[in-house]
Amino acid sequence: MTSLSHEVLQDKFRGAILGCFLGDAFGSGFEGMDPDRAMFHMSILAKKVTRKYTDDTDMTLALAESIIQCGKVDPEDIAKQFSLHCDLSRGYAIGTIKAVQALRAGLKWGEVARVVFENGSFGNGAAMRVSPVGLVYHHDLDGLKESVIKQASITHVHPLGQWGAVMQACSVALAVIQDPKERFKKERTIIGLREILWGGPIEYIRALNKIEEMLSQGRRLQACEVARSLGNGVEAHLSVPSACYIAITYGPDFCDAIRAAISLGGDTDTIAGMAGAIVGAHVGEKGLPVEWVEQLEDGPRGRSFAENLADRLFESWREIHQTSSG
Ligand SMILES: [Mg+2]
Numbered sequence: 001m002t003s004l005s006h007e008v009l010q011d012k013f014r015g016a017i018l019g020c021f022l023g024d025a026f027g028s029g030f031e032g033m034d035p036d037r038a039m040f041h042m043s044i045l046a047k048k049v050t051r052k053y054t055d056d057t058d059m060t061l062a063l064a065e066s067i068i069q070c071g072k073v074d075p076e077d078i079a080k081q082f083s084l085h086c087d088l089s090r091g092y093a094i095g096t097i098k099a100v101q102a103l104r105a106g107l108k109w110g111e112v113a114r115v116v117f118e119n120g121s122f123g124n125g126a127a128m129r130v131s132p133v134g135l136v137y138h139h140d141l142d143g144l145k146e147s148v149i150k151q152a153s154i155t156h157v158h159p160l161g162q163w164g165a166v167m168q169a170c171s172v173a174l175a176v177i178q179d180p181k182e183r184f185k186k187e188r189t190i191i192g193l194r195e196i197l198w199g200g201p202i203e204y205i206r207a208l209n210k211i212e213e214m215l216s217q218g219r220r221l222q223a224c225e226v227a228r229s230l231g232n233g234v235e236a237h238l239s240v241p242s243a244c245y246i247a248i249t250y251g252p253d254f255c256d257a258i259r260a261a262i263s264l265g266g267d268t269d270t271i272a273g274m275a276g277a278i279v280g281a282h283v284g285e286k287g288l289p290v291e292w293v294e295q296l297e298d299g300p301r302g303r304s305f306a307e308n309l310a311d312r313l314f315e316s317w318r319e320i321h322q323t324s325s326g
Helices: 006-030 035-040 042-046 055-070 075-085 094-104 109-116 131-136 141-152 159-176 186-197 202-216 223-230 240-250 254-263 268-283 303-325
Strands: none
Touching (some): 006 131, 006 268, 006 303, 042 254, 055 268, 055 303, 075 109, 075 141, 131 141, 131 268, 159 240, 159 268, 186 240, 202 223, 254 268
């Protein structure tokens, strides 16, 4: 268990939520590009403009609100928060649009996922929003797995979609317990991921093997090599491992990690959002680039709202932690 002070931990909660926001908002202008084109257009990042978030952050905020209100992961309430707060104009995939519309039409949360995809979705939608669960269960990886599957099952009942969320939440949790002043502990993270992914789909075990092999080369691989080896798609097993590799390799340098995630091309906002949540959970808000954070939209559910939500989520963790340890 971590011996980090509450002040440091609270900063890490802010770092993870804002890290997702930053990766999503900075990555969204590159969606669908191939790695070469994404690299070519990287100068867009230097422009000082208001950066708007998309579905990744929108759902992350709604999930955090539910955990704060319920003091746990309650799928019925999460579905209610999605129904109330998801802004479907923010770049949602068609499957999620249909799921939220079904909830708004009165369908029960347990019936929605198979209405959209008969065999369940294996997209990265359950993983992209999951960082609040990784934060409040960073002290309890068994509790984390159970809660992640619960929150995923509202929209994702396919094992690939659910276990991708487990891998992402666990990566966030393992980043929370690391000292922000030290470099990312790669071996410890891989061991932790192996333990939690044991018994899950073989695709994630294979991806971990590849990540280990890539790390053993002792160099940072080119974007096209990472995209070819681990993927850059909207499928959970072809995007979550890529985000983990980027976070492990480039953290604690937040800007380098986001640039590397975007340079993969493909589902850039989600991969950068997931990598951003992991690196943010490691370095905390103090380790985020101020000039980037200042560019984030700050409307009714913008940057200040997200910061405040992270603080309230930290208070929820204190209650969950006290309950589970005593
Ligand atoms: Mg998005």
